[in-house]
Amino acid sequence: xxxxxxxxxxxxxxxxxxxxxxxxxxxxxxxxxxxxxxxxxxxxxxxxxxxxxxxxxxxxxxxxxxxxxxxxxxxxxxxxxxxxxxxxxxxxxxxxxxxxxxxxxxxxxxxxxxxxxxxxxxxxxxxxxxxxxxxxxxxxxxxxxxxxxxxxxxxxxxxxxxxxxxxxxxxxxxxxxxxxxxxxxxxxxxxxxxxxxxxxxxxxxxxxxxxxxxxxxxxxxxxxxxxxxxxxxxxxxxxxxx
Amino acid sequence: xxxxxxxxxxxxxxxxxxxxxxxxxxxxxxxxxxxxxxxxxxxxxxxxxxxxxxxxxxxxxxxxxxxxxxxxxxxxxxxxxxxxxxxxxxxxxxxxxxxxxxxxxxxxxxxxxxxxxxxxxxxxxxxxxxxxxxxxxxxxxxxxxxxxxxxxxxxxxxxxxxxxxxxxxxxxxxxxxxxxxxxxxxxxxxxxxxxxxxxxxxxxxxxxxxxxxxxxxxxxxxxxxxxxxxxxxxxxxxxxxx
DNA sequence: TAGTGGTCTAGACCACTGG
DNA sequence: CAGTGGTCTAGACCACTAA
Numbered sequence: 001x002x003x004x005x006x007x008x009x010x011x012x013x014x015x016x017x018x019x020x021x022x023x024x025x026x027x028x029x030x031x032x033x034x035x036x037x038x039x040x041x042x043x044x045x046x047x048x049x050x051x052x053x054x055x056x057x058x059x060x061x062x063x064x065x066x067x068x069x070x071x072x073x074x075x076x077x078x079x080x081x082x083x084x085x086x087x088x089x090x091x092x093x094x095x096x097x098x099x100x101x102x103x104x105x106x107x108x109x110x111x112x113x114x115x116x117x118x119x120x121x122x123x124x125x126x127x128x129x130x131x132x133x134x135x136x137x138x139x140x141x142x143x144x145x146x147x148x149x150x151x152x153x154x155x156x157x158x159x160x161x162x163x164x165x166x167x168x169x170x171x172x173x174x175x176x177x178x179x180x181x182x183x184x185x186x187x188x189x190x191x192x193x194x195x196x197x198x199x200x201x202x203x204x205x206x207x208x209x210x211x212x213x214x215x216x217x218x219x220x221x222x223x224x225x226x227x228x229x230x231x232x233x234x235x236x237x238x239x240x241x242x
Numbered sequence: 243x244x245x246x247x248x249x250x251x252x253x254x255x256x257x258x259x260x261x262x263x264x265x266x267x268x269x270x271x272x273x274x275x276x277x278x279x280x281x282x283x284x285x286x287x288x289x290x291x292x293x294x295x296x297x298x299x300x301x302x303x304x305x306x307x308x309x310x311x312x313x314x315x316x317x318x319x320x321x322x323x324x325x326x327x328x329x330x331x332x333x334x335x336x337x338x339x340x341x342x343x344x345x346x347x348x349x350x351x352x353x354x355x356x357x358x359x360x361x362x363x364x365x366x367x368x369x370x371x372x373x374x375x376x377x378x379x380x381x382x383x384x385x386x387x388x389x390x391x392x393x394x395x396x397x398x399x400x401x402x403x404x405x406x407x408x409x410x411x412x413x414x415x416x417x418x419x420x421x422x423x424x425x426x427x428x429x430x431x432x433x434x435x436x437x438x439x440x441x442x443x444x445x446x447x448x449x450x451x452x453x454x455x456x457x458x459x460x461x462x463x464x465x466x467x468x469x470x471x472x473x474x475x476x477x478x479x480x481x482x483x484x
Numbered sequence: 485t486a487g488t489g490g491t492c493t494a495g496a497c498c499a500c501t502g503g
Numbered sequence: 504c505a506g507t508g509g510t511c512t513a514g515a516c517c518a519c520t521a522a
Contacts, residue, residue: 007491033507044493049508065508066501080417082324082475173477175322180470181423181443199441199466201423224441228422233324235415249510275488286512291489307489308520 009050012041016055020071031061031069080233097135101126101153112141113185114204114217120144124153127191135226137188139219146170146215160216161207170215174208179229188221200224251292254283258297262313273303273311322475339377343368343395354383355427356446356459362386366395369433377468379430381461388412388457402458403449412457416450421471430463442466 016037019025025032032040037048052069055061058076063069102125109116112123124140140160142150149163164170182202189196200221207216258279261267267274274282279290294311297303300318305311344367351358354365366382382402384392391405406412424444431438442463449458 009491035507045495046492050491052508063508064501065499066506068501068507082473171477175475176472177475178470178472179421179443181441181464181466183467199423201421201443222423224423225425228420230418230420231324233417233419235413251510277488287514288511292510294489305489306520307518308487310488310520 012051013054079236137191141217173210178204254293255296321478379433383459415452420446
């Protein structure tokens, strides 16, 4: 009675996974249809679907309605995820710090310190203070078509991305982060009270909507030894699941 | 006929989500049982279960067999995940670079450049080269009990974590990353051909097993302007799903 | 032990894909 | 158009939790 602890659909998922690993079902080819699997393994379609769902979540297969189920990988990959509840979590220290917005002006994409798609952009220059000391210098670039949101940036205590979401229905689908130790841009060095040519921590973030269009970018420069970017990667599911 | 595009279980999930948001079902309390929901909304249990599953994946409710379904949050949180297929993906540039292991020795935890749990640790000092130039200086700390793996580090082309997994069955459950621009430790500056007191990019990673025990730590120092740590955050599911 | 969520069946119809 | 995966029903039994 011991070996009967596992649900049928897990057992089935294991069988199929084994078959894929052994090359019975090749990567890139179709898995047998759900009805065929029902026949072959003598189970109901619900059970088959649950098993395939497990394999799908493991990234082993993918399903497409009307077409079929395709084998995507020979083995389940262990996946580590960096999970945040919302974008503002990217900004650490928000509690004890204060952001002071300086100038806001319209620029051409070529004037930006970061690569942007051509067109007009709003540039917002700001400085984040911690206990009265400047902690970070920041450039925010926003697509010029979203001028309504830009005008509100200084006045409300809301993150920019959420303004854009509210006003224009933009959904941030993807964020790219690039972090490095770089020579500070001159205005950043000045604002942070460092000599020109100083090295600092640069965090460049670019935000893309659901059409893969870049609509916002932020460049943040921290002086050395005063700030660290922390994150936590958790194992979501390992191959041990099967 | 247009409003009938959405599956029933999605519609039901939306209704329940709305009810939670409106306070009909309070956070921390039980949702009606699945059978009750079947009655109330005149749908089959399959549909109810699918709807609750959606809410569960959104983090709004949690289910416990034999007990019930508990409301966890008033609103669905948007979750962004940084997804990697495996730990080695953390190491970029691995293709075109070469890691040369220098000294390996046993140290006390207090001698380490990073905070470690007390006990004996192996320290491996290494340098990563890119096109013959030193790209990074690295300290790897491994719990002394895993000496068998340590001895293999230099000899095989396998990542350390995978050696530990093979030899000792350790599963890396959590990785903490801390990234900053810091004054280089003296040996790092020397190895990288920089003057003492130079600023560089530091990446500190600590690895925890499924008992939350720290078993490995790596400290990597890059010279400025030569390396960037890139990653990509994707929206896993947003509140817009409902 | 009563009641919950978890699994499973058999069967039906729908929505989409491809020839 | 035939065949796929997607949704849905009605009903059954199991595994677990809490009183």
